[in-house]
Amino acid sequence: MTLRTTLRDDALATLETWRPPTPEQERLRGRFVSHLRDHDDGLRRTCFPDHVTAGTLVVDESAGRVLLNLHGKAQRWFAFGGHCEAGDDTLAGAAAREAREESGIDDLRFDPVPAHLDEHAVGFCDPRGVVRHLDVRYVAVAPTAAVHAVSDESLDVRWWPLDALPELEPEMHELIAVARARFG
Numbered sequence: 001m002t003l004r005t006t007l008r009d010d011a012l013a014t015l016e017t018w019r020p021p022t023p024e025q026e027r028l029r030g031r032f033v034s035h036l037r038d039h040d041d042g043l044r045r046t047c048f049p050d051h052v053t054a055g056t057l058v059v060d061e062s063a064g065r066v067l068l069n070l071h072g073k074a075q076r077w078f079a080f081g082g083h084c085e086a087g088d089d090t091l092a093g094a095a096a097r098e099a100r101e102e103s104g105i106d107d108l109r110f111d112p113v114p115a116h117l118d119e120h121a122v123g124f125c126d127p128r129g130v131v132r133h134l135d136v137r138y139v140a141v142a143p144t145a146a147v148h149a150v151s152d153e154s155l156d157v158r159w160w161p162l163d164a165l166p167e168l169e170p171e172m173h174e175l176i177a178v179a180r181a182r183f184g
Contacts, residue, residue: 002019007043007084011052012036015136018114019118021178032134043091045125050132055081056099057115057175058108061169063163063184067142068178069102069154073124077166079175081135082153092136095138103157104149108140110172111182115139116175141181 005013015033020026035050036042043052057079058067068077071078080102081095088094100106116137125131142148149168150157162176 005089007088007090007094008036008040010089011043011136014091016116020117021150023104025117028134031119031164032117032136032141035134047085048126048128048131050134051083051135053081053083053089053135054088054095054098055079055135055137056095056108056110057137057179058099058103058105058142059139059174059183060159061144063141063180063182065159066165067103067105067148067157067159068166069151070156070158072153072155074122075155077160077168079137080135091136092138095136096140099138099140102151102153103142103145104110104151105142107143107146109143110140111138113138115178115182116171118171118175120169120171137175139182141176141183 015029020029039047039158045051047053069080072076080099082098084094096110114136118135120133121130122133124131148157
């Protein structure tokens with residue numbers, strides 16, 4: 001008889017064993033682990049004001065371009081990602097699902113090891129007020145011939161060369177550097 005692990009169990013195990021590359025990433029890892037230990041619903045929108053989310057930065061085969069989406073509500077360029085859903089069994093699975101849904105690319109080569117953590121405030125996520133997304137970010141490679149699409153959540157989806165990126169949050173540059181190191 002096997003025991004089914006919950007999404008929370010998987011997220012805890014993932015974060016407890018992940019080796020952060022910097023002291024700041026270690027601090028965030030500790031914060032995320034504590035949050036999940038303290039909140040049974042720590043990966044769900046019901047957990048207010050903080051909850052864990054999952055995202056993916058998509059790069060091309062050369063790791064010389066990144067695929068970003070112009071978020072419909074924030075109207076800024078981001079990697080793909082969002083909230084965990086009832087059907088998600090693993091944190092990596094939630095991130096991969098979000099990337100497939102929001103990029104329109106089904107055959108991404110997904111790295112199941114977290115790449116980066118970020119904590120940020122979001123003012124449009126919950127009618128109760130500002131929430132903090134504790135975002136676990138992964139990276140994936142799109143096949144050379146992949147055709148992307150714009151989802152209902154985005155205004156645009158576009159490939160960006162690394163030497164001509166749009167204005168991005170500083171932590172996105174850290175994530176891009178990790179992706180280049182893994183796949184470049």
